[in-house]
Amino acid sequence: MVTCVPTSNEVSQLADTIVNDAAMLEAPKEGPNRPKLHWIDCTSGYPPLTKAIAEKLSVASSEDAAARRETVFTDCAVSGGPHGARAGVLTSMVGSQDPSLIDDQESGVRRLIDCWSGAAGGHVFGLGPVGSGHAVKSVNNALLAANLLMGSEAMVTLAKAGVDVEAALNAIDTSSGRTFVLQGRFPKNILTRKFDYGFNMAGLQKDVANALRLMEGGGIYNPMSELAMKLVNDALGTLGPEADHTEIVKVVEDKSEASGCVKARKQD
Structure with missing residues (x-):
C-alpha cells in the first residue's frame, strides 16, 4: 500500500x-x-x-x-x-x-x-x-527555505546595486556561495518570472514547521530555523497558500521597493 x-x-x-x-x-x-x-x-x-x-x-x-x-x-x-x-x-x-x-x-x-x-x-x-526519511525531508526543506530566502535577499541587493543578476548568478555558481537553489530555482523559475516549480507555500510551511518541531523536541539551538519559520509564515500570509514557493522573492522585492527586479536580461 x-x-x-x-x-x-x-x-x-x-x-x-x-x-x-x-x-x-x-x-x-x-x-x-x-x-x-x-x-x-x-x-x-x-x-x-x-x-x-x-x-x-x-x-x-x-x-x-x-x-x-x-x-x-x-x-x-x-x-x-x-x-x-x-x-x-x-x-x-x-x-x-x-x-x-x-x-x-x-x-x-x-x-x-x-x-x-x-x-x-x-x-x-x-x-x-x-521516521528517518521524514526527518531528513523536513530538515531538507528547512534548508530549502533558508537558501531561498537568503538567495532572494542577495539577488535583490545586486539588482538594486545595478549588477546584472544573471551574470552574478553565473559567477556565484562557480564560487563558494553556490547552492542548489541558486543553480536551479533562480534561473529556471525566478529569473524567467514564471514561478512554476510546482511546490506551493503551504507545503513549504508545513515542512519547515515539522523541522522546527523536531528541533525543539530535541532541545536544539535553532535561531536560524526559527527566523526562517517566521519569514515563511509572513510570506505565506502575503502570497497565499497556493502560491509557488519560488514567489518568496516577490516579498523581498516589494519590501525593498524593487518589484520585479530579479529577472533575466532578455526580459528587459
Missing part, C-alpha cells in the same frame, strides 16, 4: 481505520509463512508521529499474530517536484521498520520505490529506522 496525503494526521487516521477494521489485517489461511502488509508512506510527515503510527500498527498486528498480517511501515519522503515524479527521477529518503528492504534492490518495497526514483538521475537513500 502506498500513500501520499497532506500531513501525518491523515496517515494516522488511516492507520486507525486499519487497526479498527479486522478484515484489513486479516491473514489468509493458506501458506506456511505469515503474510505481511507493507505500507509505504510518501507523505512529508512529522517524524515522531510517523514512529507512533508504525508502533500502533505493530501492536495491532501482534495481538492475534496467527490471524493477522504482520505490518511493515516504511516512510519514503520524496524530493524533486512534479516534473521529477513524471520522469521517475525523484530522490527518495527512506526509513523503515525493516531497513534491509531498501538495500535489497530485488525486494518488492524497493522495486516499488524505484518506480518513481529508479530512472537515471533518481536516487534512493536508505536512512535507517522508521
Whole structure:
C-alpha cells in the first residue's frame, strides 16, 4: 500500500481505520509463512508521529499474530517536484521498520520505490529506522527555505546595486556561495518570472514547521530555523497558500521597493 496525503494526521487516521477494521489485517489461511502488509508512506510527515503510527500498527498486528498480517511501515519522503515524479527521477529518503528492504534492490518495497526514483538521475537513500526519511525531508526543506530566502535577499541587493543578476548568478555558481537553489530555482523559475516549480507555500510551511518541531523536541539551538519559520509564515500570509514557493522573492522585492527586479536580461 502506498500513500501520499497532506500531513501525518491523515496517515494516522488511516492507520486507525486499519487497526479498527479486522478484515484489513486479516491473514489468509493458506501458506506456511505469515503474510505481511507493507505500507509505504510518501507523505512529508512529522517524524515522531510517523514512529507512533508504525508502533500502533505493530501492536495491532501482534495481538492475534496467527490471524493477522504482520505490518511493515516504511516512510519514503520524496524530493524533486512534479516534473521529477513524471520522469521517475525523484530522490527518495527512506526509513523503515525493516531497513534491509531498501538495500535489497530485488525486494518488492524497493522495486516499488524505484518506480518513481529508479530512472537515471533518481536516487534512493536508505536512512535507517522508521521516521528517518521524514526527518531528513523536513530538515531538507528547512534548508530549502533558508537558501531561498537568503538567495532572494542577495539577488535583490545586486539588482538594486545595478549588477546584472544573471551574470552574478553565473559567477556565484562557480564560487563558494553556490547552492542548489541558486543553480536551479533562480534561473529556471525566478529569473524567467514564471514561478512554476510546482511546490506551493503551504507545503513549504508545513515542512519547515515539522523541522522546527523536531528541533525543539530535541532541545536544539535553532535561531536560524526559527527566523526562517517566521519569514515563511509572513510570506505565506502575503502570497497565499497556493502560491509557488519560488514567489518568496516577490516579498523581498516589494519590501525593498524593487518589484520585479530579479529577472533575466532578455526580459528587459
